[in-house]
Amino acid sequence: MTDLKTALTGANREAVVTDMAAFIDSSVSGLSGFTGMAVKGALGAARKADPDVVSKGVNRLLPEFCDALDPHWRSYRGDGAATDGGDFGGYLEKHGDEVTDSILAVADRNADNIGQPTVAKVYSSIRGKLTGIISDHLNGLGAVIEKHAA
Template identity: 80%
Template sequence: MTDLKSTLTGANRDAVVSDMAAFIESSVSGLSGFTGMAIKGAVGAARKADQNVISKGVNRLLPEFADALDPHWRSYRENGAHSGFGDYLEEHHTEVTDSILAVADRNADSIDQPAVAKVYSSVRGKLTGIINDHLGGLGSVIEKHAA
């Protein structure tokens, strides 16, 4: 079985980045409350500096996220008891979210836009819930390109 990183960062990387960026933008636009406003504000500020910040970020972090999600992908593929990778991710949300946040936290220090870094720091505690709410969609995007 090919690892998730090789699959997602290989020949179809551009399509993966495009779909993942669209998924993230859609997810962010649907956020509400104070945390949603803060995240939308940070994304807006980042877009002023670079309109393609989301897709560039996805492209840069895709190998790390794929590595982090690979054990979950392997378990899903070996188990076969779920109707889709999104369902698997939702069922294992604690471990999956921890894997995603570990990558995000490692990279938070290298954010070169102070406004974005400040927002990340201020909303970090709320990200678990936000990520959990979007695991089904994340799994669908990954499975579209990895299956």
């Protein structure tokens, strides 16, 4: 079984980055309420510093996210869920707290190392809201990953 990093950062990396950035943009645009306003405002501020911040961030962090999600991918592929009609998004949702913590651990480690103080400041302003946002979008995340890794 191929590990997630090999599957997603090889020859199809550009397509993975494009689809993941589009997924993130779509997810953010669908947010509503005060949280949605805060996240959209934060992303808008980050885009003022760098219009390609989402795709650059995805490209830069993709290997680390793959490492963080690989145990979940291996479990999903190994426990038969992949052949029993289940999908990776559903698997991620069932393990939501654990998966969200894995994703946020990568984001937290890298927030201060982005090289742009504006982006780091924006991240810290929305960090508390990210747990719920990520949890709500695990199914879509799983679909993007499975599209390119399966």
